[in-house]
Amino acid sequence: METVDKAIQDIYPEEIAWCYGCGRLNEKGHHFRTGWHGDQTVTIYTPSEEHTAIPGFVYGGVIASLIDCHGTGTASLALHHKNGNHIGDGTEPPRFVTGSLHVDFLKPTPKDTPLKAIGTIEEIHPKKWKVHTEVFANDVLCATGEVVAVVMPGTFSTQQ
Numbered sequence: 001m002e003t004v005d006k007a008i009q010d011i012y013p014e015e016i017a018w019c020y021g022c023g024r025l026n027e028k029g030h031h032f033r034t035g036w037h038g039d040q041t042v043t044i045y046t047p048s049e050e051h052t053a054i055p056g057f058v059y060g061g062v063i064a065s066l067i068d069c070h071g072t073g074t075a076s077l078a079l080h081h082k083n084g085n086h087i088g089d090g091t092e093p094p095r096f097v098t099g100s101l102h103v104d105f106l107k108p109t110p111k112d113t114p115l116k117a118i119g120t121i122e123e124i125h126p127k128k129w130k131v132h133t134e135v136f137a138n139d140v141l142c143a144t145g146e147v148v149a150v151v152m153p154g155t156f157s158t159q160q
Helices: 060-082
Strands: 034-037 040-045 096-105 115-125 128-137 140-151
Touching: 034 060, 034 115, 040 060, 060 096, 060 115, 060 128, 060 140
Parallel strands: none
Antiparallel strands: 034 040, 040 115, 096 140, 115 128, 128 140
């Protein structure tokens, strides 16, 4: 099975690594991991039994969550790279939040199958990136999505 060796989520600072979708410190989360795949990005994820919509198929909310976190992770990777940095070089990556999320479900997504999200990046502003994502199951395109990811503002904190 294909894996992501170096993921941007692996180097998010601890105080912001708690997202239910991609936070490595959230014990009950999905632990989505996004890395480079050529000039695109990839996240590989196999849904669990509890992610069933109807027997045999994945709940759409999990697919939306995958697209959401893949989009913000992709934006982080892209800006980190644009700034001259790479995963593992000791620099802290920028963290993004979702400005908007759009998902189109094209085919029922089978469960017990690894899902592959492939992202294409479009910079629309120095602090705003658009990521187009395709989600495949067994090489079948099941969903597409678009995330507008915004650099997390400094005021975004748990200390409010």
